[in-house]
Amino acid sequence: MTGTSTTHQQPQLWVGVSLFDGTRTHDEPMTLVVADGRVTQIVPSSEQPVQWEKDWNVAGRGGVVTPGLIDCHTHLVFGGNRASEFEQRLEGVSYADIAAQGGGILSTVNATRAASEDDLFASAKPRLEALMADGVTTVEIKSGYGLSLEHERKMLRVARRLGQELPVDIVTTFLGAHALPPEYKGRADDYIALVCDQMIPALAEEHLIDAVDVFCENIAFTIEQCERVFQTAHQYDLPVKGHVEQLSNQHGSELCARYKALSVDHIEWLDEAGIQAIKRSGTVATLLPGAFYTLRDTHMPPIEKLRKAGIPMAIATDANPGSSPIFQLSLMLNMACTLFWLTPTEALQGVTKHAAQALGLSDTHGTLAEGRAAAFCHWQIDHPAELAYSVQPNRLLHRVYNGETTS
Ligand code: NIG
Ligand code: FE
Numbered sequence: 001m002t003g004t005s006t007t008h009q010q011p012q013l014w015v016g017v018s019l020f021d022g023t024r025t026h027d028e029p030m031t032l033v034v035a036d037g038r039v040t041q042i043v044p045s046s047e048q049p050v051q052w053e054k055d056w057n058v059a060g061r062g063g064v065v066t067p068g069l070i071d072c073h074t075h076l077v078f079g080g081n082r083a084s085e086f087e088q089r090l091e092g093v094s095y096a097d098i099a100a101q102g103g104g105i106l107s108t109v110n111a112t113r114a115a116s117e118d119d120l121f122a123s124a125k126p127r128l129e130a131l132m133a134d135g136v137t138t139v140e141i142k143s144g145y146g147l148s149l150e151h152e153r154k155m156l157r158v159a160r161r162l163g164q165e166l167p168v169d170i171v172t173t174f175l176g177a178h179a180l181p182p183e184y185k186g187r188a189d190d191y192i193a194l195v196c197d198q199m200i201p202a203l204a205e206e207h208l209i210d211a212v213d214v215f216c217e218n219i220a221f222t223i224e225q226c227e228r229v230f231q232t233a234h235q236y237d238l239p240v241k242g243h244v245e246q247l248s249n250q251h252g253s254e255l256c257a258r259y260k261a262l263s264v265d266h267i268e269w270l271d272e273a274g275i276q277a278i279k280r281s282g283t284v285a286t287l288l289p290g291a292f293y294t295l296r297d298t299h300m301p302p303i304e305k306l307r308k309a310g311i312p313m314a315i316a317t318d319a320n321p322g323s324s325p326i327f328q329l330s331l332m333l334n335m336a337c338t339l340f341w342l343t344p345t346e347a348l349q350g351v352t353k354h355a356a357q358a359l360g361l362s363d364t365h366g367t368l369a370e371g372r373a374a375a376f377c378h379w380q381i382d383h384p385a386e387l388a389y390s391v392q393p394n395r396l397l398h399r400v401y402n403g404e405t406t407s
Contacts, residue, residue, distance in 0.1 A: 009403075011035040012059040013052055016045045020066045020384035022353040022367030024345070032065060034374045037403030042370055059405065060378045060398055066348065066387070067368050068137025068375035068401065070355035071329050073265050073286055073316035075175075076131075076141045077124045077158045080111025082321045095295050095323060096247060099219050105145070105179040108321050112145035112155065120158045127319065128162055130327040134393070135377040137168055137401050138356070138365055140316075142213055144175030147191075149199050152176055156208040167401045169375075171359050173241065174203055177214040177221050177229050192225045196232040204236040211262060211360070215243040216252030223255050230259040239360055245269040246291070257281035263314060263358035266291065268299045275302065279309045284358040286314040287342075287350065289335035290324035303340050313342070314358040315350030333388035344385035374403040 012034045019030040019042070031048045033041040033056070085098050085107070098104045112120070124141075131139060141159040146152035156172050163170030176195040184191040203209050212233035214226040220243075221229075230240045239262050244252030246266035253264045253274035264270070264278055265286040278285065285306050291297070306313055315336045318324040326332075329351055336347040356366025368376055378398040379387065387395075399406050 009036070011040065011056045013056050014060045014065055014378060015048070015053070015058055016062050017060070017065040017378070018063070018383055019368070020064065020348055020352075021369065022067045023349065025384050030065075032368070032376075034059075034400065034403055037374055039368060039370055039372050039374050039376075042368065063397060064379040064381050064384050064386075065368070066135070066377050066379065066384060067352045067366055068377055068399070069135045069329050069351045070138040070359065070361075070366055071131055071136050071316050071319070071351070072140050072263070072314050072355040072358040073288060073318050074139055074141055075144060075318070075320035076127050076139065077120050077143075077155045077162075078108050078112050078145050078321050079115035079120060079123070080108060080321065081325070082107060085322065086325075096219055099179075102182070104322055106182065108145045109147055109179065109181065113148075113151050117154050117158055120155065121161055124158060124162060125166070127327045128166060128168065131317070131319075131329060132166070132168055132399065132406075133396065134328050134330050135379070135396050135399060136329055137375040137377075137399065138171065138359070138361070139168060140171040140173055140359055142173040142175040142178075144178030144213070144215075147176065147179065147181035149194075149202055152199055153203060153206070153208065156203060160208060167404065167406045169365070171210045171361070172208060173211045173213045174200065174209040174238075175213040175215070176200070177226060179215065179220060188221065188225060192221070192228050196228055200229075200232045200236060200238075204238060209238055211239045211241055213241050213243065214252075216250050216255065217243070217247055218250065219247065223250060223252065226252065227255055230255070234259065241265065241358070245274065249274075253278055253283075257283055262360050265316075265318075267301050268292065268297055270302055272305070275305055275309050275311065279311055284312045284314050284354055286316055286358050287336060287340060288316055288318040288324065289332055289339050290326040291318045292339060293335055294324050294326070301340065303342065307346075312354040312357055313346060313350050314354040315342075315347060316355065328393075330387055331391055334391050337388050344388035347388045348384055374400050376400050
């Protein structure tokens with residue numbers, strides 16, 4: 001086990017931990033062995049051979065271990081900020097009204113277009129580092145504030161570069177169909193043609209896209225327009241997902257289900273037909289309590305119906321400058337329980353196993369099992385439920401990514 005090669009490090013032990021493995025919390029204290037970047041063994045500490053602690057390095061003792069957290073829905077790369085719109089909303093102007101007046105997403109589009117690739121990298125890096133300091137080891141980042149080939153490409157290149165320069169897995173999602181750029185006002189079909197005929201082909205060719213997303217809403221794109229985007233995505237073998245049923249029920253979830261979407265996201269207005277459709281297609285329901293909270297939404301996603309239907313629920317920050325300027329995934333655990341009545345276990349599954357499923361990464365991410373790459377968090381708490389119960393930074397003792405302890 002210790003090996004002869006000098007490049008192999010001595011195995012590391014995590015002893016007597018309360019283990020949430022992505023699915024459940026084990027009943028008794030567990031010991032994990034990490035060697036060569038992998039979790040090689042997980043055993044009850046009571047059955048741990050005495051020799052292990054003599055021969056190997058104890059990296060952590062006690063506390064809680066969870067898989068590395070996964071933020072499966074973010075808009076982390078953007079220019080500027082929207083603090084002034086926050087003030088407008090406090091004066092009673094609605095998110096939809098701000099969008100209709102050319103603010104909202106479009107004001108971020110202007111700031112993002114004006115920013116250089118280096119500017120965007122520099123502003124996104126501390127946001128990503130905030131997520132990482134909170135235990136996140138995988139982050140999905142969407143484009144969608146460029147709305148032209150040049151500027152969407154710029155955003156996606158920044159997302160890829162973040163993953164190359166920081167110890168975190170980045171998944172990119174192309175969200176060209178996020179909003180209608182001002183130069184296409186009144187010509188939404190022409191813009192969708194640009195998305196389908198030029199942007200997706202070019203960006204797929206450059207390997208900048210892992211999935212394709214749309215915003216299906218009465219202030220964004222119609223079912224027919226979103227379907228065109230999905231058809232193109234499938235031509236390029238790219239999986240799809242959707243911002244659907246956020247402000248109204250446009251039946252976007254049924255469209256997503258027809259295209260075997262990885263996830264449907266927001267879903268405050270999801271109805272029974274939508275639930276049955278995503279159940280059949282194996283699509284994850286991604287809940288975004290930060291947007292619900294920020295927009296002071298009152299229309300709850302149909303949690304109990306999703307639960308009864310056995311649909312996996314993921315939870316994400318939706319980190320973005322408008323509807324969810326929140327860069328703390330652990331806070332979403334608390335909000336998912338307090339606002340949406342999830343149990344702490346459901347919430348934790350939502351940022352581990354089910355978040356991995358929402359990114360098509362179930363085979364490699366989101367659960368702790370023997371043989372898996374070592375991506376996990378060691379927390380200074382006694383029980384995993386405490387992560388959802390209290391809103392408290394600085395509980396992360398160690399963050400392990402590819403077997404390396406990074407904090
Ligand atoms: O996921 N719903 C659409 N898009 C984003 C909001 C982006 C913004 O306001 O800048 C969301 O909430
Ligand atoms: Fe979003």
